Amino acid sequence: MKKSNISEKPGLIFDIKRYAIHDGPGIRTTIFFKGCPLNCWWCHNPEGIEYHEELMYFEYQCMHCGTCYEVCPENVIEFDESPKIKRELCTLCGNCSSSCPTTALKMVGEMKTVNEVTSEVEKDILFFDNSEGGVTFSGGEPLYQYPFLLELLKEFKNKGIHTTLDTSGFASKKVFASVIEYVDLFLYDLKLIDENEHIKYTGVSNMVILDNLRFLANKRKAEDIIIRFPVIPNITDTNRNVEGILDFISSLKGIKEIDLMPFHDVSEKYYRLDKEYKIKNSESPTNERLLEIKEKFEKNGYIVKMN
Numbered sequence: 001m002k003k004s005n006i007s008e009k010p011g012l013i014f015d016i017k018r019y020a021i022h023d024g025p026g027i028r029t030t031i032f033f034k035g036c037p038l039n040c041w042w043c044h045n046p047e048g049i050e051y052h053e054e055l056m057y058f059e060y061q062c063m064h065c066g067t068c069y070e071v072c073p074e075n076v077i078e079f080d081e082s083p084k085i086k087r088e089l090c091t092l093c094g095n096c097s098s099s100c101p102t103t104a105l106k107m108v109g110e111m112k113t114v115n116e117v118t119s120e121v122e123k124d125i126l127f128f129d130n131s132e133g134g135v136t137f138s139g140g141e142p143l144y145q146y147p148f149l150l151e152l153l154k155e156f157k158n159k160g161i162h163t164t165l166d167t168s169g170f171a172s173k174k175v176f177a178s179v180i181e182y183v184d185l186f187l188y189d190l191k192l193i194d195e196n197e198h199i200k201y202t203g204v205s206n207m208v209i210l211d212n213l214r215f216l217a218n219k220r221k222a223e224d225i226i227i228r229f230p231v232i233p234n235i236t237d238t239n240r241n242v243e244g245i246l247d248f249i250s251s252l253k254g255i256k257e258i259d260l261m262p263f264h265d266v267s268e269k270y271y272r273l274d275k276e277y278k279i280k281n282s283e284s285p286t287n288e289r290l291l292e293i294k295e296k297f298e299k300n301g302y303i304v305k306m307n
Contacts, residue, residue, distance in 0.1 A: 010111040011148030014048055014140070016120055019127070022307050024164035024185055026133025029124045031117060033139040033149070034109045037170050039203040040191070041278040042232050044266050048140030053092050053109035055085065056272040062104035068096035087274055114151045121156070134162025134184070143171040146178065153182035166228075169209040169216075176212045177219075186225045187259070188213055191236055193244030201235060214252065222254025228307075230261045231285045231293060242293055246300060257303045260290060 015032040017023075023030045035051030036043075047054060062082060069079040072095060076086040083096075083105070097105040121135050128134050135156055142149045142165060149165075156163050165179065166187040190213070191206070192198040198206035216225060227249055231237050249255050262285050270277040294304045 009148065009151075010113045011117075011145045011152075012051060012053075012109050013112050013117065014045075014109050016117075018124060020136065023136040023138060023166060024134065024187065025162070026131035027124075027127040028133045028136045028164070029121045030136040030138050030166075031121070031142075031152070033137065033142045033145050035144040036139055036141040036168070037144060037204060038141065038168055040230075041201050041235070042230065042263055042266075044264065044269075045140065046266070046269050046273060046275055047108045051144065053107055054273060055087075055090065055092060055097065056106045056108050057083065057085065057274075058104045058106065058272060061102045063102050065101065067099050067101065068105055071095045071099045085274065114148070114155060117152060118155050118159075121161070122159075125161070128161060132162070134164065136164040136166055136187075138166040141168055141170065143167055143175055143179070146171065146175045150179055150182070153179055157182045169212040170204060171208070171212065173212065173215065176215065180216065180219055184224065186216065187228050188216070188225055189228045189230070190245055190249070191230055193241055193248060197235075197241075210248065217252040217254065222252060223256055225255055227255060227258045228261055229258055229293075230263065231290060232263045232279075233282055233285050233289075237285055237289060237293065242296060246297065249302075250300060255302075257305065258297050260293060260304060260306045262290060262306065 012034040013031060014034045017030040017032070020028045020030045032045065032048055034048050036049045039049060043049060047056060059082065064082060066079050068083050069077045073093060074089060074091055076089040077096060078084040078086070092107070094107050097107045137149060137152070153163055162184050163182060164185040164187060165183045168189045192201060195205055195207060198204070229236070229245060263282065264284055265282070267277040290306060294306065297304045
């Protein structure tokens, strides 16, 4: 039997979502990578930030049976009507989640090889063919695991499957350049144009992000880039920030589409991980405000969609 040239070095994945329709053209299979260098206050996938397995607690599924307390070998679960996990002492052995009768406790993050991910995606090829869909890499930040990402991109490119990369653009120029020729479409996040505000709300500077977007626009057809703009009330939706984003992308010739990504409260996800949710008492942007932003971009010639 001929030995495969595919690397068997695994990557850390926290979800594979089938029949996705908002992650690129057609019907898609979205692979969610675990690990991200950003820590955005409004992150909709907080389980994708840390590059290691995590234990999530779904309170609404808990029947308060105490099984987790009984099976924990490290005695890090206290039980007073509901489980309280001493996360700093937890070894993530998985005994509690595997023993939970209602899956109220769930381990998030699984090591998978390129072959394993490829086999999962290939189950959906018929849907790709009929809808002009494909595979989307999201997260977390896929570029955070770029050797694994690159192997997958090459494999799907060889198979003629359309590839989309959903990215913050925060990576070294060398890493970013290594994947460009294997990506058919970039969903590129632009959050805040002011560097100090970007550091405050995401934990990192936006200089690398802006520079990589310039590099990408200069290296390939800009119509293969869709800008994703998260609309976060009183943070990203200010007139100053919207106009700054508009000025920047206007300097990049050829970009045609901007997707508005309205904020939604996901505090429950943070509660499941015992993480702080920094956006307090914030509501989704009003339809009126979304339309104002949409019209501002459209007046400058962009196609604007709202996800």
